[in-house]
Amino acid sequence: MNDDAQDWLEAELQDSLDEDYELELEDAVLSREIKQIYRDTHPDQLDRKRYFQELLRLQSELIKLQDWVSHYKEKVVVIFEGRDSAGKGGAIKRITQRLNPRVARVVALPAPSDREKTQWYFQRYVPHLPAGGEIVLFDRSWYNRAGVERVMGFASENQVQQFFDDVPEFERMLVRSGIRLVKYWFSITDEEQQMRFLMRIHDPMKQWKLSPMDLQARVRWEAYTKAKEEMFERTNIPEAPWYIVPGNDKRRARLNCIDHLLSLMPYTEVPHEDIALPDRVFNPDYERDVLPRDLYVPQKY
Template identity: 60%
Template sequence: MAEKQGAGRGKKKAGKLPRALYEQELYRLQTELVKLQEWVRTEGTRLVVVFEGRDAAGKGSTIKRVVERLNPRIARIAALPRPTERERTQWYFQRYVEHLPAAGEIVLFDRSWYNRAGVEHVMGFCTPDEYRRFLRQCPVFEQLLVEDGILLRKYWFSVSDEVQQQRFRRRLEDPTRRWKISAMDLESITRWEAYSRAKDEMFADTDTTESPWYVVESDDKRRARVNMIAHLLSTVPYQDVLPPMLELPERPSATGYQRPPRDLQTYVPDHASRLGR
């Protein structure tokens, strides 16, 4: 499963998913995600979804589509910053444990404890002993989560070197995306094979029967999003929970209350009216 330069050459790739078809299917899948959410809430289920992969592989945009129509009180994103000095002295998994879901919650990890097997290992931010300890402890940690009843799903977003380069370039040129790229991201270009090796070693130790990895081909972001969401839905035995019947009440007649004059309030200027002039 290594992502090496030139990987996939000779293999015919699926074409880009047409936008109209993508939007239609995405809406259908998001409707199912709402049903999944209600099932999680009513059944008291705990669902954890881990998103990992190369920089610019499409993890963030997929997470955005997953939560787009969900209740943020039920489905939340855990995107942890770099650890503090105090957290560096804790058991490695400790700061992730506090972000795990309670009953009736869904947590999406935008990168996770697997930072240790990826960027920390490749960039030398952890020691060899800390890296080896992680590979030993991670399957045990995840087995404990599964045994406790947590539904754990792990997705690796796989992107080719050519497409990653194109996405990096667009981020550098687009002021609205510039924040999405850092010097650390660009460093990954020169360490492509090191990251490939680290990913393969990580899979060898953590792709277990209890918590397997699922690889998402993500050169086409539209295709990756619908494939990932469809797969997630297929792995959870959710059922459609009928909502309570609600009726819109009739608006009562006015009783003579007079609202204050509009000029006593400060309104936002109508910027939209100046557009197109």
Template identity: 60%
Template sequence: MPDKSLDRRPAETAPETAPGSRPARLPRPVYERELLRLQEQLVVMQEWVRARGVRLVVVFEGRDAAGKGGAIKRVTEYLNPRVARVVALPAPTERERGQWYFQRYVEQLPTAGEIALFDRSWYNRAGVERVMGFCTEEEHARFLGQCPVFERLLIEDGILLRKYWFSVGDEEQERRFRSRMSDPTRRWKLSPVDLESRIRWEAYSRAKDEMFAHTDLPDSPWYVVDADDKRRARINMIAHLLSTVPYEEVPRPELTLPPRPPATGYERPPRDTQTWVPDHAASLPGAEGKARR
């Protein structure tokens, strides 16, 4: 049978939509099937990065609740955390505020054989810092001038740089905010700054447009992801990333599971000599099943 492991074409062709209309929500079976296929290819790409000593940087930016974190989770789900690392920096310390702005991001760049996925990045200065007044006009202007130079240096040094902007509509963002507010497992995702972004929607739009005008360049373009449908956004973003990285399958040595050596008389200590975690699962309704043999 032909080897389809490196077939980077979409598994299914989506129907065309009328100009200006929104595509239908991607059905879950289609999404899960294609996501798994793409995740398998991400593992192939990871092995190529590791074996060839490639340095790959992927920047995830966009409005709050645009789906950046969910996309990153799907990218890294089956990857080796020693190869693919997520960078999500907190607010800068007092010492970091006295440094060159890009300095703490430089420390997070990958070495040979690594992938760094930035869950927000140096573009904080062009977005939240600009809109919320966390930087001065002079600092913002300096960033817009230095950022293209900074990224050009990364690319000239051999780093593969991919920048994704997750675009979400006003109504969809509000729906996601309300969903998070009522979900105790995701309420931590909302901060006062996130909620303030609702009031400053147009200010964020102007800041994003100005950022694109200075940093959407031929050698380091922005790739915009329509993120109103999270499933479609994840599939489209991962498929695009794979299509832009010139990876190939790396031959792996065949693995053989060795047999256990003959027993030499070792006996486990009695169970009552150790402190075991209580069997909480046994107390759940319907937990009774067939005994293991």
């Protein structure tokens, strides 16, 4: 490899690390006091350098998984559930960060419309299930009925019990159809959720993450706990078991989740054709037009 190619590869790697670092700067505008409180409550947080090294290694394996899914037309569904601020979104970002969005996509549905409320409960989720060669990550899923809808009174107790009766068979149907279904619950402590909510309140770049529903989640912590426990009891089936991810340490939670997901998939290396860059065709009679300057984005940086 010549020096120019080596320099280019090093620059690309640095860009990749910078992208990871930007994602890690989520608390950049927090006050010094809150930052210190967070550090004091997380004294054993995973070292940043080791975290980045492991993250890049696992993401390279995710690319192999993606190639395997695409090549063999596998269908994968990964459900991410947990309390508000438990770290679901951060884990999903790191999983999809280097993947092809045509293969791996995220589904985060809004509250159901009036029309959807009259449909079969699972109907609004079915169109988002994967075809062959796709990975779908649900940032919250049909388990809304067992959690927020139940606790906040958006679903009657009869509807909740009907859900518990139906969901095991629904998921068995998915598995029988060839879908690899994985269910994660991100678990944090009461104190950790309170800390993260306070950080969001004081961070103008994160305040959008706090909704009235999130604030009610603090009030109804115990109700959510009881709902979660029954959900595990009624829906932890052999064909689609639950996996709990301890989430107080965000970095460890992300790495552990990705590593575990990879361990569940029997992916292998797939054949790749050698890629050769074709020669550029030069036409001696072609003259490039000079475009008007007002078509260009102003160069402020």
